[in-house]
Amino acid sequence: MADKAVSEEASMEGHAPKLASIPASDNTVWADATPLLEAACQGLTDGELIHGDNFNLFAAMSALEIMDPKMDSGIVCRYYSIDEAIENGVAPIPISLDSTVDVQCTIDIMDHLLACEAAWHTGHSLAQTVFSCIYLLRLDRTASHALLHSYCRVTRATCKAVVSVVSDARTHEEEDLFTMTYGLPLNGDGDEKCLSMLNTVEETISRQLRVCKAASSKRSSVDLEPLQSNPNLEEGFCKALLCRLRFRKRPQGRGLELARKHIASCISELESILNSAEFLRSCSAESCEDDIEDKTTASGREPIGFDATLNSRLSAPTPPRAIKILSWKKAIQYFLKLLRHLDVICSYSLDPNLESLLHFVVQFQKSQPDLVSRAHLQLLLVQDGKLYGRDPIFTVITKASALPEAAKNHDIQKNEYIVQLGQLVMNLLKILCTNAAWQRRKLGKILQDWRVIYVQLELAFRNEFGEASSSSNDENIRMKIFQHILVWVEEQTYWIAFRFLMLGFELELYSASEYCMVYWYLYAVLIKLAEKTHLKIAVSHDTAKRKGKKRKDSPKELARESRIPPVVLFLQCYICLAEGLTMMLAALRNEIMVLQSPSPFNTEQEKFIQHFELLQRACIPDHVSYPSFKESTTHARFSTLAMYNYFKDAQRIAKEVKSSFSNDPDRLAELRRLEQVAEHNSVALNLICRLGALDPSLKVSFEFSHHPFFATAVVRRS
């Protein structure tokens, strides 16, 4: 509308101002819009706005009020430009003409840069953290200051390398802010030489250190200038610098073994950096012991040459974010944590068995790794569409489905659904490396895909083998592969559903009044998971047995087969706990009227639908619904629970199955936790059964003191 009015007016007036850059064409002319705008302003009353149809919430939220410091990221705080800041002496080179002060200040800059880097890793923009360093923004200026120059250059190169890892692993929006680098001089010429520069500087300082040590034993050397002018401080400064430089070094070569050695040396350098704090603080004139914990440098002094406001406008179009640089101590702790996580990743055996891999990733996630280590894990797992860049995905699937080794070369891998299944597996691995919040949302969504692929595979299987039972050997193999894969796909689908439900506890998505339905659903999913796992094991035994038909079945072999496998018993233990908690919670609701939450606008049914919508949509499991939940819980009474105590079963199974996992510390620890939950709940249940209905002062609450997602009942008298 507005456009049209402008062009009409323009054609009436007929005189366009001459603009060389955008010439008028056949359909357009330049026109003065001032009269139109004046007319529009007169026609508008307070609060009215001319806008297009696409002016939505996002557009309204993106609008900024100029000069409002809460919103205007372009607002000038101190300097208009980097150059102006430099002209005003904000980042001098040399930092000081006094060589001792110069070294001190350089160390402060290094420390603050480390703190900035940690702040960037933990969720702030690169522009407002590492690149708040004016020396880094104008790296060429530092060329005459070898120490500062080499450190800044290696820091920039490290940032670039980390950005590239995270962008390669890119799966979701968490990385958007992390990898946002536009407008920043991240790609400098000659950064590939940064390591040799660093080595040269390191060599010089180690010689200076040697000279000063020698000097103290009265042997002077003439050919080398000391680092700075105060001989009493020479050794301390040399040492403080050396660990900071060595922390930034990288060895030549590749491979996980070398990586682990390098990680170990980085950790020890970080410890030396920490130890240097005492010396650096003692040299610093300002001694303010109280708030040293909040400082971004070891010395406790403010670093020279940083201004976060200079490029805050690079963070547009988002409003300027509140930036809090981590303290120097927290930054070191962050890097120690990062290095330990990277070490866990590098020490992984690259097990071709998918089940162990999934277990490893889940365990790893329990330590709450940050973005950078998760990105590294993902890149290690999925490379070039292969597991570890090594195993073709069909090989991984056949192994997971417990098929014989030979199956991995079968032509069936060209089947379009098998190809799709391979993509689902890759996608699953990537999702499992993301943060818990995002992971749960994606897992919920992919459940549908796993269900659909199962239906499609099953249909393909029926079409191929439905009519006549085949005779040819190849068809038999095809059939077997299909059978195995189908069972495994179902098992894997329930595993995803299980993880989806569990992550809800970790993310605190369930309230106490919803625990009953959550444990009930968890129980339903676990039953299916145990069933499919058992079936998979049975099918693979069957296949293995038929392969070695001639060998006579020993009685020992038969006995082993009829026994329930330990992994299934392990799940059985979960099942008993889930069922026990469901029933105890239901009885509490039915008999003592607690943990109910009547709400004015909806009922429990709506909450059920919302929490399990994604599972229900994918029919996981079949025939599970709100009415079936109600049916199985409305009759729960303490009198029946007293007679059949599920927690006792869980305790018994946990005890029994421990011996089967004597080589598996993770599972053993988990079994111990389960045992504790079972024991505590068993006692609590007895107590409530005996006293509950009679004693109105009894208060029951649920805590996660023994296990992250199986609650422990706590009974108190009020």
Place this chain on the structure above:
Amino acid sequence: MKASSKEEEEKVEFEEGEIEYVSYGGEHHLPLIMNLVDQELSEPYSIFTYRYFVYLWPQLSFLAFHKGKCVGTVVCKMGEHRNTYRGYIAMLVVIKPYRGRGIATELVTRSIKMMMESGCEEVTLEAEVTNKGALALYGRLGFIRAKRLFHYYLNGVDAFRLKLLFPRQEVHIEASHGNNDLDST
């Protein structure tokens, strides 16, 4: 968006009946709303954002007054979202001395009732994971924590997406048959 947290502060003595609730009545209310939100919430909003809400859905915004002083407000919207008609609570604020007396509950209840009457199927909002007061308030109204949103706010804090689903008549029939989406595809 946001709901301000409920900390214990010095209280003002007043009777519940003294609080007057008013539906958004025009430009003269806008500075009152903006003042409250600017004071209490960390997120910065432009005037476009406020006007976007109160001009398009004046019937969903309410103000609470005590002896002529504005002490609380709620700002909402509603519309189509992925095939559902959904209400959204954008801002809810009660100033500190007036908290803990049910004013926020009353404000938000009025908005939710309007949404329900206008045919919304559900209501959503975001709240900081650390805002126990708001989480408890919405929990009592029947909201569930549907998702956690990592580093959602500008200050780096996570949020919960809270959702309230209104009952539907057909739900009973659908649920008892199980969901057969897959069979029909």
